[in-house]
Every structure is written in structure tokens, then in C-alpha cells.
Amino acid sequence: MLFLISRFSWFAVVLIPILLCLQNAHALVERALGQIDVVTSIEGVYDSNIFSSASEEGDFLLRFSPGINYSKRLGPIILGANLGGSFGRYFKNSDEDYSNPISNFSVRMAEDFGLFSLDKRTAGKIQFGFDTDIGQRTEANEQLQDLISYTLYSVSSNARYNHSPKFGVGSDLTYELRNYQKISSQGLPYHDMRSLSIGSSAYYIYSPKLDFFLNYQYVINESPNSNSDFINNTVQNYTLGMEGQITPKLSGNLSLGFGVRDYETANVQSEDTFLFNSGLTWSWREKTSISVNLNRGFAPSPQDQGMLTTDFRFQLSQRFSRRVAGTLGASYGIVDFTSNQKFGPFSQRNDRTDDRWGVNFGILSNFTSYLDGRFGYSFVKTSSGFGDEFSNNRHLATITFVVQY
Secondary structure: OHHHHHHHHHHHHHHHHHHHHHHHOOOOEEEOOEEEEEEEEEEEEEEOOOOOOOOOOOEEEEEEEEEEEEEEEEOOEEEEEEEEEEEEEEOOOHHHOEEEEEEEEEEEEOOOEOOEOOOOOOOOOEEEEEEEEEEEEEEEEOOOOEEEEEEEEEEEEEEEEEOOOOEEEEEEEEEEEEEEOOOOOOOOOOOOEEEEEEEEEEEEEEEOOEEEEEEEEEEEEEOOOOOOOOOOEEEEEEEEEEEEEOOOOEEEEEEEEEEEEEEOOOOOOOEEEEEEEEEEEEEEEOOEEEEEEEEEEEEEEOOOEEEEEEEEEEEEEEEOOOOEEEEEEEEEEEEEEEOEEEEOOEEEEOOEEEEEEEEEEEEEEEOOOOEEEEEEEEEEEEEEOOHHHHOEEEEEEEEEEEEEO
């Protein structure tokens, strides 16, 4: 008991001053140098399967996530930054404790500045953005079936120019590097991964609220420090879709396309697949909305596997009163793995398919202008084509308090 008190005592040291200052806190601090928004969340989590694997080892987690959001407008440019951290302590698995720094930086064009604008559908307007994300991540990955930890370095930019009231063009560029810190719970080594994504789009502006687009994306994936059969590859995606307000009550994005993945290793054949991506929200009633997300695409794996993921998510959101809202959801997913199993100097194709379905619900309450509370529960069941070795169940219950001032 004394050991647990000593390990978790620093939560009280940080939490008590925050609660004491809430009486005099105001939502947003405005200064000549910019606006500062302080957000802190405290979570109690019960996870019946912290590794999301067949071991099904459960534990309680206490998580503390303080952060400072900063924004400043400089003429046509809006600067943004987020600095903070995520600190987690397990009751039994203390070797899995983590202290992760988080930092983000962004540059955006202001919506109301003449020629430069985020209004994508106004003729003669330019928009662009730039984002960086540098920090540490620790998360249970249901696809890899492990509690993973990696350092993330990410930089992305995008631009769009509307040549006329009906036509526009755009481009995007993203670079990402992930440095992994541990061997998987299954004994498989993790490979560092980096990717470079280059995209271009052509837009037809159907109305002030709806665009049609044609997109081409070229992605280079590789492992910088080791040889691999499946991480080193290139992906080409061709998609056609729409985004914006489709009907007075239906909004979001919808696209269909075709993708090809070519591997660097000559003895691994190329793969191609039908692609789709949708994120739609239907405002059914004044206080009720329905969201549907459906995605299919290629993804790399640090365990030297190729993944083709298909995910479907449904969520019903209901606002019961001015301060209380709830959600109810369901999900289904398929992951097709492509990998090799080594037999001395030889390799044999060793593919598997995992099916995953789940349900979830949540309650959100706005107690005051600076304090929110959330309760969530989810259940996920994974059934693998390889049998019990990769099949598991996971229950996750979370109570969260979010303080903002």
C-alpha cells in the first residue's frame, strides 16, 4: 500500500493547486503576445487487456494530461502551438508506466484576409497550412496487438488555389518518422519507420458548400535502420470523391478509388485493392445526429508486415439537455496481414486475417464553464484466422475530468 501511495502521490501535488485556482480562473487568457488556453485532463481507466493481445492481462491506469494551447494572429497568418504531456501510471504493471511530452505547432491563413483565405470555394482565394508534431506516444494498438511506445516526428503542409468560381487545384506533403522503443509482447522486433506522402488534387466547385475532387497520392514507406520485406514499399492511390454539405442535413466526405502497393523486395508481389473513404454526419433531429465512417486502405506495420485495413464505425449522438449529451456506437473491422515466416535461409508466405467488432457508449456532462466530465465504456472482440494465438477480448472503462481555464 505504501508503495502505491508513493507512486501516485505526485498526482495530488499537481491536482490540488489546479482545483484551488478554479474559483478565480477564467476561460481564456488574452495578452498582447497572444491567447493562452490551459487544458488539463485526469482519467481513471480500467483496461481488461492492456496489450490488446491473447494474454488478456488487465490493469488499472491513472492518466494525467496537462497542456497549454497558444494562438496569435499576425496579419494574414494565425500561429498556433500546443505544449504538454501525458503521464500514465499502472497499478500492477509499473514497468509499463510512461511520461510522454507532446508538442505541436501550426501556421494557418486567416479566413477573412482578402486574397489569402480558408474559404475554399471562393474564386481567387488561396489557402495553405503547415503543421508539426513532435512527441512521445504510448498506446494499445489493437491491430498490432501490443502496448507500443514510439517517438513521433511529423511535418505536413497543404495548399489550395481556386483558379475560377468553378475550378481549383491543391497539393499536400507529409513526412513522418517513428522510432520504436521496445520488443513486442509477442517477441517480434519493432522496426523504425519513416514515410513521405505527396499528393495533388483537382476540384470542381459544384456549389458554395460542396466540392467534387480527383486526387492522386504517392507514398514512400521504408525502415531507415534495417532491411525488411514489407515495410519498404511504395503506394499509389487514385480517388474520386466529394466533400462538404451534400444535403441540408447530410455533410462530410465520400470517396472511391483504387490503390497499388509495390514492394522493394523483388520476391514479394505487388498488391492492388479497391479503396473507399467516407466520414458522413446526418443531422437527424435538432438534438440527434448519426455519424458513419467507412475506410479501406494500405498501412505499414513496424513488425515487418503489410496491412490492408477495412473499418466501419457507426455512432448515434444525443443531447439530453444543455449540459448533458450521450453517444452510442458500434464498429467492425478487418485487417489482412501480409508477412513472411523464416525457415533458415528460406522464406514462406505467412498471411493472416483478423476480424474485429465492438460496441461503445459514453456520457458527457458540462458541470461548469471550466469543468467537464466524461464516462465511456467499450468492448472489442478480435477473431483471428490463426486461431487463439491472435484472438482476444477487451473491455475498457474510462472516467475523465477535463479542466479548462
